[in-house]
Amino acid sequence: MARQGSLSANPAPSLRIGEVARRTGLPVKTIRYYCDEGLLQPKDRSAGGYRLFDEENLAELAIIRALRAMDVSIPELARILEVRRAGVCNCGVLKDSIAAKMESINLRIGELAAMKDELARLLSSWQDCGGSKLQR
Amino acid sequence: MARQGSLSANPAPSLRIGEVARRTGLPVKTIRYYCDEGLLQPKDRSAGGYRLFDEENLAELAIIRALRAMDVSIPELARILEVRRAGVCNCGVLKDSIAAKMESINLRIGELAAMKDELARLLSSWQDCGGSKLQR
DNA sequence: AAGAACCCTCCACTGGGTAGAAGCTTCACC
DNA sequence: GGTGAAGCTTCTACCCAGTGGAGGGTTCTT
Incomplete structure (x- = not known):
């Protein structure tokens, strides 16, 4: 039920990990790893346990990608994203x-x-x- | 018997790992690691199993140190040192x-x-x- | 002969992923 | 409604270049 967005008026289309990988160019495994490390928090899970991402997650991944390319460490990134997530x-x-x-x-x-x-x-x-x- | 060189006319003084560490500035553990990886072959072992190094080993370590500082990988160094050791x-x-x-x-x-x-x-x-x- | 300093091997851990296995979910098509 | 493929899940193990510690043996000096 309610598959892939277009049925509801909700602006968050609930992307699955493969689609996120396609859009960001990052390997699926790497995205999962970022989730495990707390850098990325999928907005939801499907009934079957699939991670569901939204546009905000994509924005976070863009930040992660950019800062990782500059050798910002995972713990440092976690710190930065946490503060960002807190809205401060x-x-x-x-x-x-x-x-x-x-x-x-x-x-x-x-x-x-x-x-x-x-x-x-x-x-x-x-x-x-x-x-x-x-x-x- | 024949402790630490000066008793024999042999020009190889049989340095132990600590002395090599002192001379090269490398941690003992790292030198041991290089031996394990085949980069460095101690010329001998003492009766008690201590690694015994000579001047040639010090020369090899100088090469290792210099090339490692330039990010030459361990396998690559192994290749280089093997060829060198073969006298070619x-x-x-x-x-x-x-x-x-x-x-x-x-x-x-x-x-x-x-x-x-x-x-x-x-x-x-x-x-x-x-x-x-x-x-x- | 004692004690300090030194050395040995073996095992586990680091960071930033990557690879594979075994099994469950979702989707498109018939 | 059934089937196959793709996609997803968790889990474990591996990569590099070391580093840290445990537990125990050796060498040297006194």
Whole structure:
């Protein structure tokens, strides 16, 4: 009964996990994992136990995807989303976490650049190796 | 008998794992782990079963440390060190792996820079948030 | 011979998923 | 109304590169 939205005037269409996966591009397993970790709370369950998602869940997944791509950890995300879910403005929390993330990105970029230089140095110092025995 | 080198003229002083840890700055557990994974082969064992390392092992650890810092994976390192141990010049292998690594570092730096820009944009667009309810 | 420092193996845990198994639900079509 | 396929459920186990601890043996110094 009441299958997939269009029968009722309810604006929440109750997407199932596969559809959410299709729309977000995330693997089904990953979405389930986010649910298990408390990042995502499906709005409902079907009589058979299927997770039912709504547009708000999609919005949350968009946030999760964006911040995960920036290496925000799952616990940190849980914190952020919880505050968000409580309806409180969490600009402060987000700003702190984003500022910290930018700092760590800067550090990481510096490290990577140093590595690259070192590798380039290494490569150029090897131009003369002929392919015989290695002198240890 | 023949404790810790100086009694014999042998140039290999048979370091124990703690001393190797001290010299390389790596945790004992990590060195043991590298042995388990086949990256490092202690030259000997004491009668009591202690791993005994030599200078060559230290050289290998230096390589491991340097390449691990550049995110070369353990299996890849195992491959590299195996070839090296066989006495064959593995400049080709190393060069390929280093070139690939530089490529991926470049990619990663680009990604990180893009993230940073996006985060900066995000931060600057939030200067006006007052701290009340979040409009979702 | 005692005691401190050192080392051994084995097992379990981390984070962020991913893979597969066994079984239940939903859907479209006939 | 029946059937097959797809989709879903939970559960367990695995990946990497280590790290932590338990429980017990070894080496060195005094």
